[in-house]
Amino acid sequence: MNKASNNDEAITLREFAGRLGDTWKYVKKKWSVILIIAIIGAIAGFAYTFKKTYYTATSSFVLEENSKMGALSQYSGLASLAGINLNSESGLFQGDNILELYKSRTMIEKALLTESEFNGKKQLLIDRYIDFYELRHKWKSKDQIDQIDFKGDPAKFNRTQDSIITDLCDKFNAKVLNVKKLDKKLSIIVVQVTDKDELFAREFNNRLVDMVNNFYVQTKTKKSYQNMVVLQHQADSVRSVLNASIGGVASAADATPNANPQMLTLKVTGQRKQVDVQASSAVYGEVIKNLELAKIALRQDVPLIQIIDKPVLPLSNDHIKKIKGVVLGFFLALFISTSFITLKNLLSPAKLPGQTKRHE
Structure with missing residues (x-):
């Protein structure tokens, strides 16, 4: 049986x-x-x-935030044994939330409504995008929108203007904008803008990165800055009171230049002013100390944002040269057609090895 089986297998291979x-x-x-x-x-x-070329503008930057643990850091190891994590920080911009900020309607709208120079002419980015894709012509034929203007206060835009901006934001998030981290363990963020208009892609990328990074810094330092402003106002007020008290002491002394030492009542006004000076000086010293601490806290709250790369012309694109397209198309079609004909002939049921024996 084994010899017969081997013979059948040998015949099949042949x-x-x-x-x-x-x-x-x-x-x-x-x-x-x-x-x-x-x-x-x-x-x-x-x-x-001959298809339209898409250009990609890429920016990358490093985001580093200062830890606020301070003296608690020395106890973090001991606390971890008890199941308490002192090193974790929560906030609006922790983790991947910063990536979503780039995709928010507010940030995209602000970037689109900024003005840039194109070929020597200043123009809103949104107007540049609309003109490049001839959207006004489409709106006029479809929605009967003859004139639309995006200059002015965005808070006063009408329903049509808000609707157009919303549609553009959705389109940008779906096809134009790509924000990502190179690695979850790294703090390097990459922002890519892909569009057929090379100049628009570069300008929108630059504007969006500036808008988001500035908003990020302002929000991270908002509480510290407000605290510093309040302390500065208090310091200025106490300083004014102190100056007035010092002036009052001098005025009281000038009012009685040759006062009778036996008349104690003549010294009351000056002594009161002197008490005001001492009290104001103590308060002013404390406020100044707190003000300096607030300035230090503000500097510590400012995150480090270091730009690594900015988009420069010419931008990277997906354009394929004509000779390369012809060669790639020829050999790809050659490979596919040859493979198809070969497999079709090899796997033909009527011609498979051993097919005749099975029928018999």
């Missing part, structure tokens, strides 16, 4: 090897069909090179 030879002969017979398909592929590759 038949399959012969089948490969027959397939090669069959492929050579079909050379004209394969060549025609390859030529069609070359034409398709050539036509593909």
